[in-house]
Amino acid sequence: MDASVTDPEGRLRIEEQLCFALYSTSRAITREYVTLLEPLGVTYPQYLALMVLWRRDGLMVQEIAASLEIDQATATPLVQRLEKLGYVHRQRSREDERKVFVFLTERGKGLFASALGIPEALGCAIGVTEEKAARLLAELNTIKAFIAERKQSEDG
Amino acid sequence: MDASVTDPEGRLRIEEQLCFALYSTSRAITREYVTLLEPLGVTYPQYLALMVLWRRDGLMVQEIAASLEIDQATATPLVQRLEKLGYVHRQRSREDERKVFVFLTERGKGLFASALGIPEALGCAIGVTEEKAARLLAELNTIKAFIAERKQSEDG
DNA sequence: CAAAATTAGATAGTGTACAATTTAATAGAG
DNA sequence: CTCTATTAAATTGTACACTATCTAATTTTG
Numbered sequence: 200m201d202a203s204v205t206d207p208e209g210r211l212r213i214e215e216q217l218c219f220a221l222y223s224t225s226r227a228i229t230r231e232y233v234t235l236l237e238p239l240g241v242t243y244p245q246y247l248a249l250m251v252l253w254r255r256d257g258l259m260v261q262e263i264a265a266s267l268e269i270d271q272a273t274a275t276p277l278v279q280r281l282e283k284l285g286y287v288h289r290q291r292s293r294e295d296e297r298k299v300f301v302f303l304t305e306r307g308k309g310l311f312a313s314a315l316g317i318p319e320a321l322g323c324a325i326g327v328t329e330e331k332a333a334r335l336l337a338e339l340n341t342i343k344a345f346i347a348e349r350k351q352s353e354d355g
Numbered sequence: 356m357d358a359s360v361t362d363p364e365g366r367l368r369i370e371e372q373l374c375f376a377l378y379s380t381s382r383a384i385t386r387e388y389v390t391l392l393e394p395l396g397v398t399y400p401q402y403l404a405l406m407v408l409w410r411r412d413g414l415m416v417q418e419i420a421a422s423l424e425i426d427q428a429t430a431t432p433l434v435q436r437l438e439k440l441g442y443v444h445r446q447r448s449r450e451d452e453r454k455v456f457v458f459l460t461e462r463g464k465g466l467f468a469s470a471l472g473i474p475e476a477l478g479c480a481i482g483v484t485e486e487k488a489a490r491l492l493a494e495l496n497t498i499k500a501f502i503a504e505r506k507q508s509e510d511g
Numbered sequence: 512c513a514a515a516a517t518t519a520g521a522t523a524g525t526g527t528a529c530a531a532t533t534t535a536a537t538a539g540a541g
Numbered sequence: 542c543t544c545t546a547t548t549a550a551a552t553t554g555t556a557c558a559c560t561a562t563c564t565a566a567t568t569t570t571g
Contacts, residue, residue, distance in 0.1 A: 205459065205467045206409040211474065213406045213422060217488040218384050218477060220495040222399070223424040225381040226558075227502050228374050233559095243378070244527065250369045253362040261549065266369060268379040270529050275551065277527075297536055297549040303361065311361045318367070321374060326501035331494070332373040338491060339376040345482035346383050382528075389529095400557065417519065429558050431521060436556080453519040453566050 231324045235317050239310050244269070245281055246314070249303075252287065253311050257300045260289075286310065387480045391473050395466050400425070401437055402470070405459075408443065409467050413456045442466065 213219050232243045239246065244267065251266045252258060258266075264274035278301055281287045286307035292298035322332065369375050388399045395402065400423065407422040408414060414422075420430035434457055437443045442463035448454035478488065 203412050203459075203464075204410065205412070205464045206406075209410060211406045211409060211467075211470060213403055213410075215492070216474065217483065217492050217495075218388070219403060220492050220499075221377065221381045221384060224495045224499050225377045226424070227499055228377060230559085231502060232374070242526065243374075247369055247375060247378075250362075250367045253367060254360065254365060254369075256359050256361070259549080268382070269527085271550070272530080272552085273526095273528050280526075295536070295549085297534095299550070303359075308359075308361045311367075314367060318372065324502070324505065325498050326505070327373065327498060335491075335494060336371070336373050336376050338487070339373075339380045342481050342483060343376075343380050343383055346387060346480070349480065349482070386529085398556065415519080425557090426559055427520070428522085428560080433557075447520095451519085451567070455520065 228321070228325055231321060235320050235324070238313055240284060241281070241286070241310075244273075244277055245284075246317075248274075248277060248281060249286065249307065249310060249314070252301065252303050252307070253314075257302050260299050260301060263301060281307070384477070384481055387477060391476050391480070394469055396440060397437070397442070397466075400433055401440075402473075404430075404433060404437060405442065405463065405466060405470070408457065408459050408463070409470075413458050415454050415456060419457060437463070 229243050232246070236243065236246055239249075241249065247267050248263055251263055260274050260278055261271055263278065264271040267274065269277075278287060278289065281301075282289055285304055287301050287303055290300050290302060292300060322329070327335070385399050388402070392399065392402055395405075397405065403423050404419055407419055416430050416434055417427055419434065420427040423430065425433075434443060434445065437457075438445055441460060443457050443459055446456050446458060448456060478485070483491070
């Protein structure tokens, strides 16, 4: 019953793995967003969807999913919750009734003003300067691009 | 019904935000793990829990949660699933019956050998050299430490 | 020692995530 | 024009993740 050790040399240390750092940091930041997004009454993924719609309204659910890099099966209920909150409304296309366009309501557009301060507030909350953020952003995008390219060459 | 634009200057661009890069990269990597973890039959968070137990067996649920930086209410069902898979068993402490110790089964210990190759395989899958990984790891840990410190000073 | 506070784990409810399946509509091939 | 393949969305099922709440056990305090 005593604590035996399968990995005495510590060949698999959770705290030394980049993936775990990414995974746990991402969640830590999402927790920081909770406070900042309270005034808007939305979650972090919902905030991301709004950000995309503020830039271009009337997107299909599929386009929102692609922008957020989430599955369409995740985007559908996410958009439905935004609709229930009164921030968007969904409108099925008349030309192609499979398509559902998502439009911001006036309330949804009105949230933009309150959201403008969030990036800076979050920068403070996580202690990252703009310069450092830009560098990290570039490195992460390199990783994502590598994964995407690799997937492409596997499929093709 | 036409696409009006609330954010014409692009003051909130999802693709320029570090947080989104972290969030989406983390998920992209978790997707890469699916293939690598298939032989073990576990998910990424379950693999993290195993990694912690291989280093030190007989941990409390709370200690596993702390190591994974997840909530205890998330750790309970995660450990229960590992138990259902036959990789761990739970044993309530006799001295303090609130505590539940989690022990690896022989099968759970046996997975270690198959797991040893995973970090390198994942390094290849995401195209990150060890040197770059170490640098990124340090930067992410700095962010986490900043958030934790800030939380401490708020509470205290 | 008894009441209050704390701690450990479990449970309920909401919201992602994603694979797999279903349904509906469109486009293409014969 | 019909059959087939493809596409878009919804649905189903499993697994996190976290807040809030609950129960039980222990520790602290008066």
